[in-house]
Amino acid sequence: MKPPLVYDVLVLGAGAAGLMCARVAGGRGHSVGVIEQARRPAEKIRISGGGRCNFTNLHTTPANFLSRNPHFCKSALSGFTQHDFIALVEKHRIAYHEKTRGQLFCDDSSQQIIDMLLDECGAAGVTLHLGTKISSIAKGEDGFRVLTDRGEMRCRSLVVATGGPSIPKMGSSGFGYKVAEQFGLKIVLPRAGLVPLTFDEALLARSKELAGVSVETVIACNGATFDEAMLFTHRGLSGPAILQISSYWRDGDAIQIDMVPGTDVFAALKEMRRDHPRQELTTGLARLLPARLAQWIAEAGAGGAARMADMSDRHLQAVAALVNGWEVTPRGTEGYRTAEVTIGGVDTAELSSKTFEARSVPGLFFIGEVIDVTGHLGGFNFQWAWSSGFAAGQNV
Numbered sequence: 001m002k003p004p005l006v007y008d009v010l011v012l013g014a015g016a017a018g019l020m021c022a023r024v025a026g027g028r029g030h031s032v033g034v035i036e037q038a039r040r041p042a043e044k045i046r047i048s049g050g051g052r053c054n055f056t057n058l059h060t061t062p063a064n065f066l067s068r069n070p071h072f073c074k075s076a077l078s079g080f081t082q083h084d085f086i087a088l089v090e091k092h093r094i095a096y097h098e099k100t101r102g103q104l105f106c107d108d109s110s111q112q113i114i115d116m117l118l119d120e121c122g123a124a125g126v127t128l129h130l131g132t133k134i135s136s137i138a139k140g141e142d143g144f145r146v147l148t149d150r151g152e153m154r155c156r157s158l159v160v161a162t163g164g165p166s167i168p169k170m171g172s173s174g175f176g177y178k179v180a181e182q183f184g185l186k187i188v189l190p191r192a193g194l195v196p197l198t199f200d201e202a203l204l205a206r207s208k209e210l211a212g213v214s215v216e217t218v219i220a221c222n223g224a225t226f227d228e229a230m231l232f233t234h235r236g237l238s239g240p241a242i243l244q245i246s247s248y249w250r251d252g253d254a255i256q257i258d259m260v261p262g263t264d265v266f267a268a269l270k271e272m273r274r275d276h277p278r279q280e281l282t283t284g285l286a287r288l289l290p291a292r293l294a295q296w297i298a299e300a301g302a303g304g305a306a307r308m309a310d311m312s313d314r315h316l317q318a319v320a321a322l323v324n325g326w327e328v329t330p331r332g333t334e335g336y337r338t339a340e341v342t343i344g345g346v347d348t349a350e351l352s353s354k355t356f357e358a359r360s361v362p363g364l365f366f367i368g369e370v371i372d373v374t375g376h377l378g379g380f381n382f383q384w385a386w387s388s389g390f391a392a393g394q395n396v
Helices: 017-026 041-051 072-079 081-089 109-122 175-182 201-210 240-246 265-274 281-285 291-302 315-324 381-392
Strands: 005-012 031-034 054-057 096-098 103-106 127-129 135-139 144-148 150-162 187-193 215-217 218-221 225-228 230-232 237-238 255-258 326-328 341-348 364-366
Touching: 005 017, 017 031, 017 109, 017 150, 017 381, 031 150, 041 054, 041 109, 054 081, 054 381, 072 381, 081 109, 081 230, 081 381, 096 218, 135 175, 144 201, 150 175, 175 341, 201 291, 218 240, 225 240, 230 240, 237 240, 265 281, 265 315, 281 291, 281 315, 291 315, 315 326
Parallel strands: 005 031, 005 150, 031 127, 150 364
Antiparallel strands: 054 103, 096 103, 135 144, 144 150, 187 341, 215 230, 218 225, 218 255, 230 237, 255 326
8 A cells, every 4th residue: 555645734635725725835845735526626616617616706795605603704704805805816927807797707718727726736836636535534633634546645624615515516515515514513504695596387387488588687685685687597596786686585585676776667557557558568568578578577467558548547556566666585596506605514613714714623724715704796705705715725
């Protein structure tokens, strides 16, 4: 048997958080190994942002994150900010642009961010073990022993950066939760986040002709509100507004959707009735909404394309309610298959918010998506990876 490989620090997972942590720890003079089961590192970075990687957001604050403990993320986010990551990007001369709402993307390719992280890790002497599967982890008096299909590795500090089970085709899984449970750490029940919502069969049958229609909305659920685009799909609803609200939605909850935000549709319809009494309702609604959606609302709210002159205030109010306050109860979500992130994970009460070390297991750290901290859509989850990885890298 070959002798074990011995490191100061072993990082499990070569994603955004893991590579950041490895880079920082290696830069402090530690010997660092990274174990990744996939054959290529950072697969989620590669596919992100349509292949251009929405690597951070200019407006990142703790308010952009969900957690049972909303204060947990503050220390890490202030210790390594979006501006710190932007400085790293600029150091590597990667051209980038702001798309909307502070979202920063590479001008060229997400591979540039991966190459930047790998270059930084290489300069810090980090060793990557790709295509390597872990069979067991054990803790002894002198640190941790990790058995893999390529032999045994040992370390003083072990960092779990394996993410959550979102987008399993990228190789993600709940492995990090198993490690946490092995060492007695509590888990906040994981669920899919930033994910499309689905309709039941009855609503899907009534709305299937709307697939592909997009509209600007204000969407609310459980105290959260987002004003972004919504897209009708063959399964239900998607688009940025839906992905955002999905993180706050729970089974059985209704969501409220205003499809013409800033406009009093009832007042607008009354004005149309006064000025254009011979006009069809569908024609009037098409001034406010995409044509297919206008037709659908007219049929659902007034039983067909009635003339404006034939409609009472009660009819107009019913139509306006569907536009300004459509309340719909999704059947569910599309699940981890299409979820951009996982909500829940290792309970933050088990970890130090400054170091990310487990309070009850010295030398064991958890960072990134595996923790119960989840960002909004728009580069915030990558910033959490950079910030939490940096914090742990400074303290391993």
